[in-house]
Amino acid sequence: MSNLFPITVTVNGTPYHREVEPRLLLSDFLRHTLGLTGTHIACEHGVCGVCTVLLDDRPVRSCLMFAVQANGHRVTTVEGLAKDMEHLHPLQEAFSEKHALQCGFCTPGFLMTLIAFLHENPNPTEEEIREAISGNLCRCTGYQNIIEAVKLAVSKMNAAKGK
């Protein structure tokens, strides 16, 4: 089984050269090969959105991609959002302030989905937010507080831009 392929993937700004089996999932590559375990997996069949990462700034489900498909691309994971725990991204701050996470297992997927969404649509309506997260499952929060957090993040991000 030693048909390994060399790949280079730039994750959170750092290029990684690795040799991988063609069947290795991108999610397993990030979590187990690179040890970036902030990206979680919950279904591995593309439904829950928990494994969402950005591939060249667009949200993808890392459980539905092979690592070799990310060869030559940029990947951003939840570990790439904040410098450290004291300097959270406004979206992360808003999640905490509005209690938009409980067990937190789904949270990295929501954050990555929303980062891409807010980039595309910096002033969404509530219905647009609801739609944007409708492909991410959360079993703990009932989503109300996630929607509130996105609204708060929008105002935080707009205020920061205004400065």
Place this chain on the structure above:
Amino acid sequence: MTTSYIGERIQRLEDPRLLTGQALFVDDLHLPQMLEVAFLRSSYAHARIRKIDTSAALKRPGVVAVYTAQDLGAYWQPGPLLVSPPPTIQRISFNTRTQVALAKDKVRYVGEPIAAVVAESRYIAEDALTDIVVDFEPLPAVVDLEQALLPNTVLVHDDLSSNLAAHVIQEKGNYFAIKDQADVIIRRKLSYDHGAAVAMENRGIVADWDAKSQQLTVWDTTQAPIPIMNGLARMLGLSENQVRVIAPFVGGGFGPKIMMFYSEEMLIPWISKQLARPVKWIEDRQENFLATTHERLQIHNAEMALTKEGKILGIHDIFLHDTGAYDPYGLTVPINSQCTLLGPYHVPNYYSEFSVIFTNKMIVTPYRGAGRPQGVFVMERLLDFAARQLGLTPADIRRRNFIPPDQFPYKNEIIYQDFAPLTYDSGNYAPAMDQAIELIEYKKFVEEEQPKLRAAGRKVGIGIVSYVEGTGIGPYEGARVTVGASGKVSVATGVGTQGQAHFTTFAQIVADVLQVDIHDVFVVTGDTLKMNWGCGTFASRGMVVAGNACYAAALAVREKILKLASEVLQSPKDTLELSKSAVCVKGMPDKKISLGELAVRANPLRGAVKPGTEPGLEASAYFGPASGATANGVHAAIVEVNPKTMRVDILKYVVVHDCGKVINPMVVEGQIHGGIAQGIGNAYYEQLVYDKKGQLLTASLMDYLLPTSYDVPRKILTGHMETPSPLNPLGVKGTGEAGAIPAASLFVQAVENALENPKLEICEIPMSPNRLFELLK
């Protein structure tokens, strides 16, 4: 100035770790030399195993070992009975049949583990599963609850004379004596099907046997790390000191993760010990549907006797409860149904009888609500139908039957799941109903909005239900509070945490008692090395039982602080006060000593510690309530049904909830929101569908629909009432299951009201658009 965190919306201390991907979950562990396991699971619901051939699998490169039941030798034992049937119930019979690590002669549900492959990676282990050949002799499967007891039905357990797992009768008053006095009898068959908890994190275990130190370390997604430690020590013949179990961050529990011992939980540590290498098994989503416990299937034949004024005279209920292939969790779930059915109402006469049935399905154990949603469903539906017949509003009939506030403690005379007589410690039900009616603007909706909207062709409806929840049962939990030399405070408690904010709420309690900044309090949960006495997180008991243990331990440390400070500052204890991580003499803010300095003095390197004095500023305390604290609430909702698609939009949802003293309202609301979403999923979207052969047809998230952001209420308004529980010093009651318990009953009442069809009676959960169309035909 004293700081007060209790009762405040304190932002969670655990959030930064979770938001940055730094929180450790079991699958995040990578230990050197670690092996991974995949399980071969039964594809039949019921079959004899004639032969298993693993030779080809063993030859595959990268495979280290393959185990079947034969290989386990004396370790192959039925798992422990977790909860024995209440010895206090008189009319009771129970047949214990518990699960095994690997099926030996027979498989009893689809997904039952048959063989474990251990390999250098999960990919290789899964490849090797296809190399294993099992010779099955298929048997008919027991799936239908109502047919399982018919004569000549195939037996799930060959050594029993039928598929009856248990039978219980409990009675209060004498239903048969009052039945004749009734003006109205409402009789219905009501059923509630299986749903799954579907925590976003699947189960997982990593075990690491270190032969050199003779220590076993296990990371487990369990809700009960301490019982897992004790059980593993017993099964593996180790001392408790040799076993450390850690439940790190756990991605949602909701009940099934309190089940123990799962087959995998028995096996993975044993395999690590055999191979002296770390071993990991992580459940995938399909395994989670097949092999994680689930709940709820019951069929009730219930009747309610009432006066024409709508006063309940009595209830008679006979029901069947599906326990699946084994019954390790005893009678917790059906007894919860039996008891919770009575609700906040004065029911003078009650006859309740249930039969627990073995079937060829995965084991049934508590899932958020744990039998209570079914009991509430029966009671609330009977009241709804009675109200219709008597021309009363749903609110009126409930009000007429509430237990008045001067009747507490209220004795229900039957035995609850904690073996104690079912007694409501406190409550005040009518004001909760009033507040809910006000918040949902019931009158305005029914008199103005609904007629207008209906005239415009829109199907809008309203519903209101009430319930009680026995929370915070014993036996006990413990906590250890320590003030360190840096002045930081550590709190260790044995309960595991699955998102309930324990890192924050327990810190709020301790910070208040010791008057320190909450950010100086570090909570450790679920690590048996830090706290090895306790039980687990279940039955909405974390805050009630562990919260009160934290409180007691903090008070004991406070005593030690004051005693030592009194010596150091040479001032009597009652002249001292704690403030900002220091002790000072009241009115003399300069005469003070910091907690850190006191901690150093309490643990000296030279000199003598006075006899009878314990070193350090540390105390452990335990709390065990005599019985559960009864929380209650009223939920109301306004829904709109699209008659073309039967899509249901929940326009407004109101919760008035009394969980006693509230430590952190933000956290309580979060628990309620999540519970409601699960209740709504239960009511309209989620169903575990088994075919006649016992195959689960809904074993993926494509087929088993979880509510999304579109399916939950647009807005939830919460009204808190506070009737402190007299049963614990903090006055708290549990809240973890409160959202999930009544939501389905409310949903169907509101949908019926919206559809304005006098013949429509919803007597089953879950509904679905298809099922609604069928019922309306």
